[in-house]
Amino acid sequence: MISFKDIVAAVLTVVGVLFVALTIAAGLIWVERRLLAVWQDRYGPNRVGPLGLFQVLADTIKLLAKEDWIPPFADKPVFVIAPAIVMITVLFSFAVLPVARNIVIADLNVGLLYFLAMSSMGVYSIVLGGWASDNKYSLLGALRASAQMISYEVFMGLSLMGVVLVAGSFKLSDVVEWQNRNVWFVLPQFPGFVLFLIAGIAETRRLPFDLPEADSELVAGFHSEYSGMKFGMFFVGEYLGVTLVSALIAVLFFGGWLGPVFGLAGWARTALGIVWLLVKTFLFIGFFILLRAALPRPRFDQLMSWGWKWMLPLALANLLVTGAVVMTMSK
Numbered sequence: 001m002i003s004f005k006d007i008v009a010a011v012l013t014v015v016g017v018l019f020v021a022l023t024i025a026a027g028l029i030w031v032e033r034r035l036l037a038v039w040q041d042r043y044g045p046n047r048v049g050p051l052g053l054f055q056v057l058a059d060t061i062k063l064l065a066k067e068d069w070i071p072p073f074a075d076k077p078v079f080v081i082a083p084a085i086v087m088i089t090v091l092f093s094f095a096v097l098p099v100a101r102n103i104v105i106a107d108l109n110v111g112l113l114y115f116l117a118m119s120s121m122g123v124y125s126i127v128l129g130g131w132a133s134d135n136k137y138s139l140l141g142a143l144r145a146s147a148q149m150i151s152y153e154v155f156m157g158l159s160l161m162g163v164v165l166v167a168g169s170f171k172l173s174d175v176v177e178w179q180n181r182n183v184w185f186v187l188p189q190f191p192g193f194v195l196f197l198i199a200g201i202a203e204t205r206r207l208p209f210d211l212p213e214a215d216s217e218l219v220a221g222f223h224s225e226y227s228g229m230k231f232g233m234f235f236v237g238e239y240l241g242v243t244l245v246s247a248l249i250a251v252l253f254f255g256g257w258l259g260p261v262f263g264l265a266g267w268a269r270t271a272l273g274i275v276w277l278l279v280k281t282f283l284f285i286g287f288f289i290l291l292r293a294a295l296p297r298p299r300f301d302q303l304m305s306w307g308w309k310w311m312l313p314l315a316l317a318n319l320l321v322t323g324a325v326v327m328t329m330s331k
Contacts, residue, residue, distance in 0.1 A: 007228065013099075016188045019298050024285075026056055028243070029055070035289045039290065039293040040178075075132040079133060082128040083226065085128070089273070090237055096114050097248070098176060098251060099277060106262070111173075112175075119151075122203075125234075129223060130143065130221070137221065145222055148300075152198075153199070155198075155312060156196060156199035156200065158195075159199060163189055165322050166189070179255045179258060192315075192318050203240065206238075249284050250277055250281050256273075258276065
């Protein structure tokens with residue numbers, strides 16, 4: 001029988017994970033603008049509050065105060081529900097993310113497959129939003145997004161199969177425990193790490209792979225007709241996706257919560273593990289932002305060609321070599 005203590009622990013875990021994820025996503029609005037300013041040698045937000053920290057609050061108030069406009073010829077029910085889908089699917093994905101040892105909302109045996117399933121559901125938000133807007137630029141952005149996300153999901157899944165073969169489990173906590181006993185997966189699975197990182201950038205539609213919303217070609221792509229908090233949900237959903245992919249990179253390839261414990265034990269050790277996971281996650285978030293400041297946007301045909309002609313063969317080769325090594329060592 002489930003005890004009251006277990007129920008309280010589960011509720012606190014759910015609330016804590018959601019609160020931290022949403023807080024990071026909101027804070028990234030300020031973090032990205034400040035880091036871009038540093039890297040591009042210019043001023044970032046520095047007027048609203050100390051160091052511009054209240055800029056996030058000001059942007060939120062601005063979005064809430066904007067007119068919640070719906071195009072007259074749009075498919076209104078679909079237009080309204082589309083922004084919610086991307087947030088729901090990403091937040092559901094956080095359920096299988098192990099924050100520390102024994103701290104996870106749902107430690108599923110198929111946790112990795114669950115993440116891939118939720119990420120594939122996120123494309124519905126983009127496609128439905130672009131189609132329901134009754135705007136040719138939005139529709140073109142939605143078509144680009146569907147082709148890009150579906151294609152790069154193939155390579156994302158294949159890039160992780162090497163980790164699954166070596167660890168022998170789809171459960172994310174088992175992957176971390178294998179790294180605790182052996183070595184971080186970034187060393188034996190470095191090609192898989194690079195492929196997953198590239199696929200994650202494409203999945204989150206971040207520069208240089210932001211072609212579904214390329215403002216120089218498509219105004220703003222799939223969310224051209226969105227305003228107010230509906231646009232805000234797309235915006236926050238993107239930052240949630242960046243946070244999720246960064247955290248998964250940390251868990252799958254960099255040991256998750258593992259790190260020097262300095263002789264700590266019990267809850268102090270658990271808290272330090274959470275800090276290590278956050279540090280690793282923020283390092284990769286910073287890398288995502290740095291790409292925006294450093295790389296130009298390719299053409300869409302170049303993006304698709306690169307994926308199918310280069311990433312797919314490399315992912316299959318990595319899987320083949322990993323399988324051969326695992327079979328050889330098991331004999």
